[in-house]
Structure formats: C-alpha cells, structure tokens
Amino acid sequence: MKSLDETVEAVMRTLGLDDAAVVRRKAFLEFTDDDVARLRTLHAALQDLAPDFVDAFYTHLLAFEETRALLPHAQTLERLKRTQAAYFDNLTAGDYGPDYILHRLRVGAAHQRAGLAPAWYLGGYSKYLAGLFPELWQRLGKDPEAFVATCQALIKIVLLDMGLAIDTYIQADRQTILTLKEYADIVFASIPDGLLVLSPDLTVLSANRAFLERLGLTEEAVRGRYLMEVLAADGLRGRALEVLATGVAQHDVLFSMGPAGSDERKPVRVTLTGIRLAEEEEEEEEARLLLIVEDLTEEQALRAAALESERRFRDLAETAHDGIIMTDPQGKIAYFNRAAERMFGYRRNQALQRSIGTVLPEPLSCQLDEGLQHTPVWETQGRRQDGTFFMVEGSSSVFEGSAGRFITYVLRDLTERKQFERQLIHLANHDPLTHLPNRKFFQDRLGISLDEAALNEEQLAVLFLDLDRFKLINDTFGHALGDKLLLMVAERLAGCFRKGDMLARLGGDEFVVLLRGLSGKQDATLVAQKIMDGFAHAFQLEAHEAFVSASIGIAFYPSDAIDADNLIRCADSAMYQAKEQGLGYQFYRLDLENLSSERLTLENSLRRALERDELRLYYQPKVDLASGAVIGLEALLRWAHPVRGMIPPDQFVPLAEETGLIVPIGEWVLRTACLQIKAWQGEGMPLLPVAVNLSARQFRQPSASGETEGRPLSDEAAGVHDLVETIERVLGETGVDPSCLELEITESILMQNLSTAANILQALSAKGMRIFIDDFGTGYSSLSYLKRLPIDTIKIDKSFVGDITTDQDDAAIVAAIIAMAHSLRLKVVAEGVETQEQFDFLLERGCDAMQGYFYSKPLPAEEILPLLRSTRNSSSGRD
Template identity: 40%
Template sequence: MARKNDDLGGYRSLFENAVEGIYRTTPDGRYLDANPALARIYGYKDPAELIAGLTDIARGLYVDPADRDRFREILARDSVVSNFEARVRTRSGEIIWIAENARAVTDGRDRLVCYEGTVQNITARKQAEESLRLAATVFETVGEAIVVTDGQRRILAVNDAFERMTGWSAAEMVGQSCDLLAVEMIGLREVDEMWRLAAGTGQWSGETWTRRKESEPFPAALALTAVDQGIDGRFVLLLRDITRKRRDEQRIRFHASHDALTRLPNRHTVMEALGESIVRADQTGERLAVLYLDVNRFKDINDSYGHGVGDELLRQVARRLKSCVRASDVIGRLGGDEFVMLLPSVGDHSAAQACANKVLYAFAEPFDMEGLQLFAGTSIGIALYPDDADGAESLLSRADAAMYHAKRGGLPYSCFDIEMDRQVAERVSLENDLRLALGEDQFRLVYQPKVDALSGAIVGAEALIRWRHPMRSDVSPGLFIPVAERAGLIGAIDDWVLVEACRQVAEWRAAGLNLPSISVNLSPAQFHDGRLKDKVKAALADSGLSPSVLELEITETMMASDVDRAIEILGQLSALGVRVSLDDFGTGYSSLAYLKLFPVSTLKIDRAFVTELPGNAKDGAIIASVIALAGNLGFSVIAEGVETRDQAAFLAARGCPVMQGFLFSRPVNAATFAALLSNPEGLIRL
C-alpha cells in the first residue's frame, strides 16, 4: 500500500511540475484535471481558474474552427492524436501556436473513460520557421545577387539573381573561391582588406568592380556581412549591378559640364580648362591662344527661319570647328552663337591666325539644313597669354573685344591690341546708358516723307529713331541698334517707336495737319513677339488713329523661316486694318512663290537697286520687273534712296511715282515735318 501511495505521489509531483501542459477530460469534453503548466500556456492563474473558465477543451481556443473539428475527428477515429499543431487564443486574446498530443483512456471492457493529453507552446519555433521560410524566399526572389560563403571564402550557395546577373550557375560556383569574382583592376590586396574589415567589424560595404562569366567587368555595389565570426563562420555577400547608376552619374556630370545642344564644353568647363592651361603655360613658358568667335547674322537666321534651323546651324558649326583643331585643343560654346577655342602651346600670333583661317575656310561652304542651304560667316577675335592678359577672365574678355572689333570692321578676324580695351569699355558704357535712355526720355523720332514725285504731295512718312544722349549728343542708330540687339533691349525700343509714332500722327491730325499714313519698321524680335497684335491694337486705341493710317514695314527674311506662321501673323495684322509693306524687296530669301500668299500691300524697292540709276541697265531691268510684278499682284510700289532727279525720272517713267529719299527731304524732327505738311510746295516735283 505504501508503494502505491509513493507511486501516486511521484506521479502527482511530475504532473504538477511538468513543463508541458497536461490535462484529462471527460468523454464529453469537460476538464477533469489540468496542471499549472497548461494554465500558464492558456494564460490562467492556476488550474482551478482554467477548469472553471474552459468546460470544453476546444471551446474558445482554436483560432480556426476547422482545427477544432479536425482534432475531434482524429481523436474519435483513431483514439490518438499526435503532434497536432494549431493556433489558439489565450485568455488575454494573444494568439499562440501549440502542439497537442491526446489519447483515449478505456477500462478493462474497452469502455471510454476519459481523454488525456499534453500541450506545448511552440510559438517560438513557429516564428523561427517563418523567419527561415521568409529568408529562403528573400534569398531566391530578391533582385540583388546573394552569395553565401564559409570562413575561407568558399561559396556555399548563390541565388537565382546571382545566376542571372553573372551568367554562372549555382552548380558552377558552389565550392569555388569567392575570389573568382575579383577583377584585375581591383587586385587581391583590396579584396583581402574588404574581407578583413567584414570579419573584424561584422560588415563592409562599398562600390567596386566584379566580373560576369563571359563579358566585360561591371561596377557593383557590395555589402559583405559576417553571420558568424567563429571558426565555422559564414559570410553573406550582396551584389547589385550599378552600371545604369554609373551611366546616369556620367550623364549628369556630362550635362553639368557640357552644352546640351552642341555637346561641347560649356562656359564653366571652358573657364576651368583655360585656368589649367594658363598654369601649364606658366610652367612651360609657352604661349596660349584663345579664339573667340560668333556666327554672323545668326540672329537674322534664327528670327527668319525659326529656332529649329538656328539650333541645327549651331550643331553644324560645332562639328566644323572640331575639324579645325588638334586633339590637345579645347572647343566650347559660351552661349547663344558664341564659341571659344583654346590653343595651348602656340609660338606666336601666326599659329592662332592659321587656325582662324582654317575656321574661315570651314565656314565658306554652305550649311545644309534639310535641303535649305545657308551661308553663315564668322567673326573671330584672337588673344594670347601672357602677351595680352594675365588671367583667364581677362584673356577671354580681350579675345571677345577683338572679335567685336572684327565684326564692326567687317574683318574675318582680328588680334587684340590695347586700343580695343577702350572700345570694350565704350560698348559697355553705351549699353548701360541705353538701359537708362527709355526711362529718361532720351529717344526721339524723325520723319522722312514719302512723296508722289509727279504731284509733289506727301502721301506718307517713315518714322525713324534717334538717340540724343545727354553727354554724347546724337548717337547714330548704326552704333546703338546693334548694342540694343545684343543686350536684348531692341524689343522695348521697338514698342516705344510704335506708340510714339501713332501719338505724333494723332497730334498732327488734331492740329489740322493730315498725314495719310505713317510707316514703322518692325524688327525680327518684334515681328515674332506673340503679343504684336495686342501691342498694335493698344497703340491705335491710345492714339485714336484709324488702323488704315498705320503701315508696318517688314523684311523678306523675317518671313522665310516659317511661312505658315508668317502668314498667320500678317493675317492678324491685316484683320486689324493695318497695312503691311515689304521692305528691301529683292534682297531677302523668300521665294516668289510665297509672295502671293503674303497679305502685304506695298513692295519697297531697296536703295541698292536705285543708287546707280539710270546708268546701270541690270538695276533698271530689276526695278522694271519689280514694278510689273507689283502691278500684277495688286500691290503698290515705292522706291527708297532716291537722291537725284535722273533717278526720280527713271522710276516715274516706269510706273513708280512714289519715292523716298534725300532728293525730297532728309529725315527731320516733328516740328520741321509739320512745316512740310503745312507747305508741301517746297518739295521737289517732276
């Protein structure tokens, strides 16, 4: 009896102190007994609380009711359930994983007495398994290549991304040394250092070069991690192909240092190269030449043919300039149509002049713009270091001054001399004064009459701008108009001319002086201004003039780039009732086939055809043809630059009685012109 009691006591001690949960239930599922471990697993204070809280071993526990049904089915069928895994809720609502074993207990007659079983909390194991599963999934599906090695750098495993990235299969790589991936440009010393740092600190990361199976090395971002730093240590190497990143970085660096249109070095890069060249010149005692050039008439071409043609012209200029230099020379685009050439190691001006002559020869051939052939010359300025300047900025500035001198003088190129410094200072001063001129009312208009030579009547006038500078007296338009164009001021000046001309005519009319029409010249910038129609409407509205009084003079080249757009602009002006005159007819680039499409009212014969009349038979034939053409198209015609009676008689005899020129009157101020309107009898008539 004592032995039996001892056995029962031992069993009870085991029951109470077991780490596994142990229970007994009735056949209908009521708890008969439970140990403390089971209470703890389910979140109860003690077994009594558990038994009172749960009358059914499955009720309220299983997260998925199907698990409860499956557990009961197995137990009823087999009388045993082994290692049944399921998720259950504890008393607090926490979800845990359990592994449960249960069996049916019968008496000697095989009658079911109860069920007994054990429960283990396997949540930690399940989480570890999930982590491993996720790790395996990541290993196989991540976009980065992964290599697992042992402590001796032998490859234990590689993932699919590695196979795709390098072209090596796992079968080829497992057992190989990871050094197989190193390339000659890196060297084993650097590779050893990478592994040493990873082993010592736990991780190394950086960018390097590695290899593919059958192609060139490629740049890669690496991350090497020591998983276990013991004798049986493992390392995980992550590789990411950064070829595209490197290309993007190179592209960004290129665009930061080069002109997007021509792909030549930009101003910043040119100045850096110039500074470096000056340092080398100081070290070697050699000279350095700078050629500063721009494209003649580029603005006219750009305005007349459109920005697409202008951009293509600049690209072709860049290609031609490259063909004129040595490999050691530098060509850059400073902006707009301005380029620079740096020629290191030149002996004297003759070497720079030889290069300039090559450039001029390259510009002699026409530029082919998809069937449109354009001739575009260049003006070149030359400056030498250390002869002409002591630094990069001053050297470039003096080459620019020499270029401007060449352009003004009609020279192909010019070498800097000290007098040009004064001219540059004068140009800068003139530009600064020009910016003040509009605000300080320094501009004025003069008016040249358009005369019917047969009757002597004034039939119109052309408004021309003059600048009365407070210190310089009268500044010639030939001097300040190019400066205004270069400084971007021409648009504001043109707008002022339009408004002032309309205002003055309105003033004369209010005084009883009737001027049939007033002509205003449009610059290319003004013609292509999208607000031109509105500006014309505003000038007419402010002055009260009828639109038919205003005549706008344009040139052929302003319309040649985009004929459809030019027709649209002219149509807008004609719709206002404004008349349009084609100035300098016969000297531009437009096709006569387009002339019938342009809504113009007048053709203006250029003075170049009038100057040598009546002696020049060719000029006479051209003029006769223009007059006949105008008549056939329903245009009126006027000749400018008429200075002699013989010229006037020749023109009148061929059907062009309306003329403009010094023979009748020079351009005069408003008061003098008012006197002419009052007493036109003083004008010459035939």
C-alpha cells in the same frame, strides 16, 4: 552548501522579490521604456567595443592584490572574461525581465561566495562606468541631450544591478540555514520541465509546478491517484513498468500527452528513471519512478517557424534583384541565388562548393578578414564565368554558428550605374549638341594648362569665335537646321587644330579654342586664317546653301592675361571688335577695352533716353511719281544725345534691338506719331497717312497679362494679343483713325514666325491699317508669303535704287520687283531716290511712289507743313 540557484531562490522569497517588487524598484529609479530603448541603441553601438573593454576591466582588477587573489590562473581568467563580456552585454541588451533579475542575483551570489567584498564589487561598477562614459561622449558628444539621457539610463540599470547584488550579499548568510528539504522543494518546484514521482504501483506521489501548469492540473487532482487516471499517453504505462522492472532508465521518449478524459494533447519528451528514497522509519529504501516531462509545443512551434522562415528567406532570396551568396566556414559557396546566376554566368550547381574567389577576387576575402564586414557598403570587382570583370556594389554580414563563421554577400551589378555615371560626367563637361567640351570643362582645362605654361615658361592662346549672321539663318530656316549648322561648324572647326589643342562650345554660336605650345603670334594667325579659309565654302542645309563667316578674337598668355577668366574675357573683347570692324580675326589690344566701354556707356545712355525726352521723330515724304503729290510720310527715329549730338539710327537701333529697349521705344514712336497726326489735323494739314516701322522684338514681346478671359494664352496668341492691343490702345488714346496709320515691317520679321506674323497683320489690316514690306529684296525668304499676307505695298531697298542707272543687274532687279508687285496687285515705293535719272527710270518702269533726298530729306515735324504748302504753291504756279 546550497547551490547558487537555491541561494537566489531563497533571497527572492525573503525579499519578496516578485515581478511587482521589481517593477516598484524600477519605478523608484525612474527606469522607463525610453531608458530601455536608449540602452538597446547603445547596445548595438557597443558590439565592436566589448572585447577591448573587458580586457581593460580585468587589467584593472589585476592591479590590486585583493582582486588578483580571486583570479588564480589564465584558464580561469579567460573564462571569467567571457562571463564578464556576457554580463556587460546583457547590461545594455534591453531585456530586463525575470530572467535578467535571476541572472543578476545569481552573479551577486557567485561573487559573495567567491569572497569578493562589496567595496571591490562596487569598485568594479565604477571602473565600468568610468571606462564607458568617454566612449559614450565620443559617440554622442555632438548631441549633448542624447549623451545625458543615455548616461542616465546606464546609471539607472547599474544601480538596479548594484541593489540586487547588495541584497544578495545581505541575504546570503541567511540562506545557508535553510533545510535540505526546503532546498529540494525549491529545486523541484523551480525546474522548468515537468517532474512527476510515482510509487511502484504507479500512484502519483508528487508533481512539480511546471508539470501541473503545462497540463492544466492541480496538486489536489493528481496526488495519490493512479497514473492513467491523471494522464492519457499511449504506451506510457508499459514504459513505466518496464523501467521499474529492469531498473534501466529510458531517455527522450516521445509521447502525445494530455489530461485523462480530455481530447487535448501536446507533444512531450519524457525521461523515465528509477530512484530510491529512504523512508523515515525504515532501513530499506523503496523504489520510486521519476518522470521528467519536457513540453515540446514551443520547440515544435519554433522549429516550424524556423522552417517557415527559411522558406520565406529562400523565396525572397530567389526573387531578389540583387545577387545573394553565402559561404561556409571554409570560404566555399554554400548558397547562390538566381540573381547571382544571372550576374556571374554560373548555374547554381556550378557555383556551389567553389571558393568565393571564383566570383569575387581573392583580395576581398582578405579584406573581410580585416574588417570589411563592418563597412556598410563597399565596391569591388566581380568576375564572370567568361573571365570578364565588372564592378559590383556589396554588403556583407557574418554569422558565427556552432560550425564556424558563415558570410552572406549581397551584391549589385554596377555596370549600368557606372555607365550612367560616366554619361553624367560627360554631360556635365560637354555640350549636349556638338559633344564638344563645354564652358566648365574648358575653364578647368585652361586653368591646368596655364599652370603648366607658367612652369615651362611657354605661351598659349585663346581664340574666341562667334558666327556671323547665325541668328538670321536660325530664324529663317528654323532651329532644327540651325542646330545642324552648328554641328557642321563644329566638325569643320575640329579639322583646323593640332593634336593637343582644345575646341569647346560655350553656348549658342560661340566657340572657344585653346592653343598650346606656341612659338609666337604667327602660330595663332595661321590657325585663325585656317578657320577663315574653312568657312569660305558653303554649308549645305538640306535644300539650302548657307554661307557663314566667323569673327575671331585672340588673346595670349602671359602678355594679355595670366588667369583663365581674364584670358577668355580678353579674347571675347577682341572678337567683338573683329565683328564690328569686319576684320575676320583680331588680336586683343588694351585700347579695345575702351571701345567696349564706350558701347556699354551708349547702352546705359539709351536706357535713359526715353525718360530724358532725348528721342525725336523726323518725317520723310512719300511722293506719287506720276503726279508729284505727297501721298504719305514715314516716321524716322533720331536720338538727340545731350553730349554727342544727333546719333544716327544705325548706331543705336541695333543696340536697342539687342537689349530689348526697342519695345518701349517702339511704343513711344507709335504714340508720338499718332499725336503728331492729330496735331497736324488740328492745324489744317491735308489728311496724310504716317508710316511707322515695327521691329522683330515687338512681334515677340511677352504678354502683359498672359491671359484672356481667364484662360492662358499660347505664345502665338499672346504675341497677337499684345501688339494689336498696344496699337489699338494708342489709337484710342490719341483719337487717330486707323486709316491714318501705316505699318512697315521687314521680310526677316515675317520669316521668324510666319504664322504669328500673319495673325498679327490680319488683325491690324482688318482695322483699316495698311501694311508695307520694307527693304524688299534683301531677305532670304520665299515670295509665297506675298500671297498669304494682307500686304498693300512693297518698298524697294535703296541698295538697289542707288545704281539703277549704272548697274544693269540692279536695274533688272528693280524692274522685276515692280512687275511682280503689280502682277500681285501691290503698290511699289522706291527708297533712296536722289537723282533725276533715278526718278525718270522709276517713272518709266511704272513705279508708284518714291521717297528720298530728290524730293526731301527727313524733316522735324515743324518743317513738314511749310514743305507741303511750298510744294502745293509750286504746283499751283506751274498750273
């Protein structure tokens, strides 16, 4: 019986199954490179499936008598399972070249020889596909296109295999009739090593194809020639004669061999052995010498490549930032790179041959046995030489070598990452300035506390705290000192609470407190009072002392609200009422919601006041104290609400400032005042300047264009450009001379950004407008700005004027302001003059002008001309 190789070779010859024929078969099946790529991808995914799949396959075969007969005992069954696993593995491995074709033909020949009928053979393929398709669907079902394409590729390669198998079955019987010589020739020619048969006198009798191809010779050039005329190999002749003489074979003799007469040499391994062949007409056999020549060129190249690869691996491993450790089959450390030395504190020679449990806790090894090697990335504890533990991130791979299983660990120290993660968690839940819990953290904790309070039937309270006048301090002293104040406030607040209570900063100057385990409202009252007492002492901000108070709103669970958002909202609402009424702290009451609603309604009405023409300007005369003559007017804003009537400025101007509506309202005031000046001039009224008040928001209003001559403006330049441009535009559109317009600003506006204010005022003064400082004496600023700014006049606030005849302190302050202003060559106007005594006091102290009810209250524009004419006539009558 011929061997399987002979059968396969004969089938290939008979079918003409060369490379081109295989290519045609693949083309007919439309088996493309894309199919190869899909099968390779599938191959990688099925590595963990093969053993289970093969077990299921043979369980199926054992269920039928015809196939069970081919599996005689357990040992054969296990061997066949391994063979079948390799077969299935190769089916999707993606290498479908000549070796694959030979292997498939050989498998088919083996099955035919074993007596497996084609029907059962095809049934095996059916079982394979039926078992694999559900697995494919589970892995690729979310991508139907990939699933179908992979199934098609699998079917094509299966059909290619089936075709080869069927061809083998058909041709197998034909091969048995080939002669032994043909068999020998085929074997001789197909052996991959070079074969050379020599006569006793070392004449070449025959050479196989591998020998000729590897040495670049032809059969005609070697047959019948003396060995040394064919080959050049030092020592080969002596070895050949020695084997012929002794009959003892010599194995694995190394030579450098090449064609005779050529300098080309290649490394070979030669086996020399004697053989005897019977001649056709002779009874005795004549000795022959067989040379088996194994070309070592590729082997040496592979060995050199392996050595180079190992060197590169070590270079890479030694320079890697991650620790790399390899263990041998006994779990001992066989490799330990420099990064691992730094990570664990062991020198390499200290770590080698130690158990992996020395640096990685023992449970990890157990987990690896249970399949951790299939987890792409995992985290565990590492243990340093000093015994300290730390977190590491790792991945591992298993290599099954001839000596057993080797495991490679790639490890990264997570100490810094874990610290950074903790910092991120802290930042996500805490205020970056005070490091108190932030809004998110507070709301989460409040939600948990509410659940606990509901379970235990307890009360809890939320205190919403807002600092009073913090914006003024922040704007006056700057944001750096403002932040320092917030830190000092947080520290002082922290001392007001019990253990278990929670203080958080919501943002800005808003803080919130959670009080748990309350017995009643009196507990929250005690805490609120403690906070108020804590704010009684000044805060030292470098060279400045700042007194800060707080407004506190208090809401209770479950009486006021039962969820976190509403409880905070109720406390916030109560805080606003405490602030508006100056109460310090205020418990939430339902009627407070109505007050908040009223404020919102007022804001909405104010937003429509301009378009509905509800705003009015009233004018109050400024009177020269010495002559009694009217020297100017101040435009004062009023709001004629269609339902509530005339609303005082102190009720809506702060709201306009807060919402930003003061900017369009301010431009309306400026334009209306200029139009009125123009109208009075047309009616023959004496030329009197009109003063308008500028707000802090107008000094900070954003740029309309944001650019000048194609260049972006700085914030400071944009502010100057916008306000000055607005005033210039209004003056130009109304035709009013700049000298007819006076501008009044407060000290607080100047101190918010003195540099910007100086630029704006310089620009306005240069165009002929006079600058007044309003409410002088109520600010917190240094008086040095009076020398730096183009100020013409200061106005003494009415809070000082009201008691100058009864309060010595106010009288002294007013006298000092007048003297100081005159020393700086500034004019002085006193506001709020209501009595003859106040008038006489100011006149005696040299005050330049006054305004107030003593002369006239603010009047509508249409009443100003009659007033001026009446005053002029009275003066003429006295004359």
